[in-house]
Amino acid sequence: MKDENFLKERNARSIWHPMAHPADSQKNLPEIIVAGDGVTITDVDGHKTVDGVGGLWNVNLGFSCQPVKDAIAAQLDRLPYYSIFRGTTNDAVIELGEMLAEFFAPDGLERAFYTSGGSDSVEIALRLARQYHKLRGEAGRVKYLSLKKGYHGTHTLGASVNGNANFRTQYEPLMPGCYHIPAPYTYRNPFNETDPEKLAQLCLAALEDEIKFQGAETIAAMIMEPILGAGGVIVPHESFMPGVRAICDKYGILLIADEVITAFGRTGAWSGSRLWGVQPDMMTTAKAITNGYFPFGAVMISGRVAEVFESDTTGKAAIGSGYTYSGHPVGAAAAIACLKETQALNVKDNAAARGAQLYEGLLDLQKKHEIVGDVRGGRGLMCALELVSDRATKAPIDKASIAKVHRGAYETGAMVRISGNNVILSPSLIVTEENIATILGALDAGLSAV
Template sequence: MKDSNFLKEMNARKMWHPMAHPAEMHAQPPKIVVEAEGSTITDIDGHTVIDAVGGLWNVNLGFSCQPIKDAITAQMDRLPFYSTFKGTTNDAIIELSEVLADFFAPDGMVRSFFTSGGGDSVETALRLSRQYHKLRGDPGRIKFLSLKKGYHGTQFGGASVNGNANFRAPYEPLLPGCYHIPAPYPYRNPFNESDPARLAQLCLAALEDEIAFQSADTIAAFIMEPVLGAGGVIPPHESFMPGVREICDRHGILLIADEVITGFGRTGDWSGSRHWGVQPDMMCTAKAITNGYFPFGAVMIGEAVASVFEGDETGKAMIGHGYTYSGHPVGAAAALACLAETKRLDVHHNAAARGAELFAGLKTLYDKHDLIGDVRGGHGLMCALELVSDRDRKTPIDAKTIGRVHEATYQAGVMVRLSGVNLYMSPPLILTAEQVNEIVAALDQGFSAA
C-alpha cells in the first residue's frame, strides 16, 4: 500500500466519485477504507467501525468469507476468463444456471441471462420484455411503467424508469415511453394518506388509470422493487405487489421485480417477491450474488417468457444483447460459493431477527430525537431514517446538519449511508444482536452531537 500521507493528499483529486459532487469530494474527502473483517471496516487512520452499509447493500456474508475468496482464486488459476457468446461456454456458468433455477424455483424462475451487475440486469430485462411482445405479435407494446421513488440503476434504460429526479434531470432526455405512478410511501404522497392499506389501493387505482390513459396494448412491462431501497427503504403494504400482479395479468403486461437489493436474504426471505406471495415474469439480481467480491448479475426468467423465446421458429428470438463479461467464469465460481454459504448459514433467518431488533431500536431513537421524521424498515436488514428540521411540517433537514449526524455516528463507531435526507442501514446479514445495539447507540450519539 502507498504511504498514508500520499493517499490522503491524493484522495479524490484524480477521480470522480459516484453519486457525489466533485467539488464536495475535494472539500470533504471520503473515508479511505483499507481493511475489512466480518461486519467491520477499518480506515487509513486505524479507526474500526461496524459497516451498517454492508458495502453497498451487497456484502451479505461479511468481508471475510473464505469460501468465496478460495473459489475466486481457484477459478483464476484454472480458467480466468472465456466468453459465453454463441459457440462457447464454461463449466462454472452451466453449474450456476442450475443452482439459480433451483434457488428461485419458488418464484417461478426457470432460466437465467448473465450480466455484469444490477444496472445491466435491469437493462437486459427491459430489452427482453420488448422482444417478448414482438415475438408474440404485439410490437406496439414498448412502454414501461414504474414507481416514483423507485431506483433501477443509472444506465439510460434504468435511469428512464427511475423515480427520483436526481438520477434523471441532469441526463434528460431519457428513453421515451416511461411513465411513473405514485409510490406507496405513507410518509409523503400526493394523496395525503398515512394508512398503508388505503394508500396501496390509491396507488393501484393510479396504476389502472395510467394504463387506461396510455392504452394497455402499448405497455410492455411494469418494473418495481418489492421493497423500495435507494428511494428511502419503503416497504409497501402487503396488498400492493399482489395487486400489481393481478393488474398486469389482466392487461397482458409483464411484471419485472428488481431484486438487486432484495434478493438472497436481505428482506428476511430469499427474495423480496416471496414476501408478498408474488411470482414475477422476470427478476433482476446482482449485488449479493457474489457478496460484492466480483461484479456479476443475472436476470431470472419465468416460464411464460422462456416458452415464448424457446418456442419461436422465426429466428426472431435470437437475443441480440449481451456483455463481454456475461457468464464470466470467475464471477460464476464466486456466485456458486456465495450461494452455497448463503444457504448453509440460512442468513435470511438472521436478517429477519436482527432486522426486527434494529427496527425496534431505531423507533426508540424517534422518541428521543426530533430530527427523526420517519423510521422505515421491518423487513429484514434494510432500514432508513428520514430526517427533518420540523417534525410537524415534515420540513427536510439541511445538508449541513445531516452531515454532522453522519460524521458523529461514524466517530462513535458505525458507518451508515447518507443520501439526501435519509440515513440508510443495510448491514451484513451475519450481524449479531450485540452489533445491532452498537448501531443504535452510535446513532444516538450522532443525533445528540448534532
C-alpha cells in the same frame, strides 16, 4: 501504507466519485477504507467501525467469507475467462444456472441471463420485455411503467424508469415511453394518506388509471422493487405487490421485480417477491449474488416468458444483448460459493431477527430525537431514518446536520449511509445482536451531535 492525508489528497486530485459532486468530494474528503474483517471495516487511520451499510447493500456475508475467496482463487487458476456468447460456454456458469433455477423455483423462475451488475440486469430485462411482446405479435407494446422513488440503476433505460429526479434531470432527454406511478410512501404522498393499506389501494388505482390512459396494448412491462431501497427503504403494504401483479395480468403487462437489493435473503425471505407471495415474469439480481467479491448479475426468467423465446422458429428470439463479462467464470464461481454459504448459514432468518432488533431500536431513537421524522423498515435488514428539521412541516434537515449525523456515528463505531435526508442501514446479513447494538449506539451519538 501511505499516510492518510497523502492518499486523500491524491484521491481528490485523480478520482471523480459516483453520486457525488466532484468539487464536493475534493473538499469533503471520503474515508479511505483499507481492510474488512467479518462485518467490521478499518480505515487508513486504523479506525474500526461496524459496517452498517454492508458495502453498498451487497456484502451480505461480510468481508471474510473464505469459501468465496477460495472459489475465486481456484477458478482464476483453472480458467480466468471464457466468453459465453453463442457457440461457447464455461462449466462454472452451467453449475450456477442450475443452482439459481433451483433457488428461484418458488418464484417461478427457470432461466438465467448473466450480466455484470444491477444496471446491466435492468437493461437486459427491459429489452427482453419488448422482445417478448414482439415475438407474441404485439409489437406495439413498447412502454414501461415504474414507481416514483424507485431506483433501477444508471444505464439510460434504467434511468428512464428511475423515479428520482437526481438521477434523471442532467441526462435528459431519456427514453420516451416511460411513465411513473406514485409510490406507496406513507410519510409523503400526493394523496395525504397515512394508512398504508389505503395508500396501496390509491397507488394501485393510479397504476390502473395510467394503463387505461396509455392504452394497455402499448405497455410492455412494469418494473418495481418489492421494497424500494435507494429511494429510502419504502416498505409497501403487503397488498401492494400482489395488487400490481393482478393488474399486470389483467392487461397483459409483464412484471419485472427489480431485486438487485432484495434477492438472497435481505428482506427476511429468499426474495422480495416471495416475501409478498408474488411470482414475477422476470427478476433482476446482482449485488449479493457475489456479495461484492466480484461484479456479477443475473436476470431470472419465468417459464412462461422462456417458452415464448424458446418456441420461436423465425430467428427473432435471438438475444441481441450481452456483455463481454456476461457469465464471467470467476464471477460464476464466486456466485456458486456465495449461494452455498447463503443457504448453509440460512441468512434470511438472521436478517429477519436482526432486522426486527434494528427497527425496534430505530423507533426508540425516534422517541429520543426530534429530528427523526420517519422510521422505515421492519422487513429484514433494510431500514431508513428520514431526518427533518421540523416534525410538523416535515421539512428535510439541512445537509450540514446530516453530515454531522454521519460523522458522529462513524467516530462512535458505525458506518451509515446518507442519501438525501435519509440515513440508510443495510448491514451484512451475518450481523450479531451485539453488532446491531453498536450500530444503534453510534447512530444515537450521531443524532445527538445535531
